[in-house]
Amino acid sequence: MARHASGFLPGDLIMAQARKVIGSVRSLALLLVASAFVACSQPTVNDRSVAPAPVVSGSTATAAPLSASEQAAPGENSAESGSAATELQNSDCQKCHDTQPAEVAEAGGKHQTSVTCLECHIEHLPLGTQTVPECGMCHGGGGHYELENCLGCHANPHTPLRLNIADSPETSAGCLTCHEDKGTELEKNPSKHSEQNCTLCHPKQHKAINKCQECHSPHADFMTYEDCLQCHKPHSPLDITYSSDVDSRLCGSCHDEILAMLAANTTKHHDLSCAYCHQDRHPTVPKCQDCHESPHSADLLTQFPDCLKCHGNPHNLVK
Numbered sequence: 001m002a003r004h005a006s007g008f009l010p011g012d013l014i015m016a017q018a019r020k021v022i023g024s025v026r027s028l029a030l031l032l033v034a035s036a037f038v039a040c041s042q043p044t045v046n047d048r049s050v051a052p053a054p055v056v057s058g059s060t061a062t063a064a065p066l067s068a069s070e071q072a073a074p075g076e077n078s079a080e081s082g083s084a085a086t087e088l089q090n091s092d093c094q095k096c097h098d099t100q101p102a103e104v105a106e107a108g109g110k111h112q113t114s115v116t117c118l119e120c121h122i123e124h125l126p127l128g129t130q131t132v133p134e135c136g137m138c139h140g141g142g143g144h145y146e147l148e149n150c151l152g153c154h155a156n157p158h159t160p161l162r163l164n165i166a167d168s169p170e171t172s173a174g175c176l177t178c179h180e181d182k183g184t185e186l187e188k189n190p191s192k193h194s195e196q197n198c199t200l201c202h203p204k205q206h207k208a209i210n211k212c213q214e215c216h217s218p219h220a221d222f223m224t225y226e227d228c229l230q231c232h233k234p235h236s237p238l239d240i241t242y243s244s245d246v247d248s249r250l251c252g253s254c255h256d257e258i259l260a261m262l263a264a265n266t267t268k269h270h271d272l273s274c275a276y277c278h279q280d281r282h283p284t285v286p287k288c289q290d291c292h293e294s295p296h297s298a299d300l301l302t303q304f305p306d307c308l309k310c311h312g313n314p315h316n317l318v319k
Helices: 010-041 099-107 169-178 180-188 225-231 248-252 256-264 298-303
Strands: 054-057 060-063
Touching: 169 180, 225 248, 248 256
Parallel strands: none
Antiparallel strands: 054 060
16 A cells, blocks of 8 residues: 555555644644633622612612522621621712712701701612602691792702792792781881881891982981881881980981970970980870979969960970
8 A cells, every 4th residue: 555755654644634634633622611600600790789770768878679589698797698687877979979968067946956868858869769858748727838839939859948029019028928027017007118028128138128318318317227216117007106314316316306396495394305205106196284284273274274374385385
């Protein structure tokens, strides 16, 4: 039989080639088995080290429960397994939300002292849907709380008493649900003030108060806003009342001739304040007998019943 140039018979050559092929296949099989082993030992996309998103409930927030396939196998470290529930605390909120806690601390009112973050925001994204509460969740009971569009005035719930107030009759109606006494006073004491919106004198912000001089000229140049309030109450400005120690100069700012006459008089009336005789309310005018009783005989008083017939003007008294 003829031999191949390599020295092998043709059958021997075929067997040698077959053995090479079998060796290559065996090596490839071992490589595939090794790759599969390595792949099985690596973490998958469902690795328990990726914490599920928390869901807030009540005043704490808990992580969503793990599925059965995600539970830690016996003997695994519980810290790595993530099976323990994660609770959010109020102190956690400011880790992401730095502006709102600062606003609450500065001007939160009862939103600072009576409730916590997690008592209003009872759920958290991405799984929670009630992340922003309705005002009515806490506030109710009729009157003011029946008004619509709370955020029209209380624009920022974290600073609830910093109000943005529009100059409108609708806003005034809202004011009167809390300040009913002021509305009643304006109604019982009609004046031009009664015709105005509350926000004309209390503009833009709650508790803002315009000074009288922003609309009115004072009776005298020396008068201040505090002097105006000695006689005029803003919600009943024509019902003029005053204390017993009100400065007579304030009376003289309207009644200047009478005050000058009294100042020039030499009787005891000169030493009395205006409010001593004209007590409590304008225009109180006392009777002479309120102080002097009946200094003359009954016959004389019968003949001259009007004291001023003889004594003239009380502010320029003649003895």
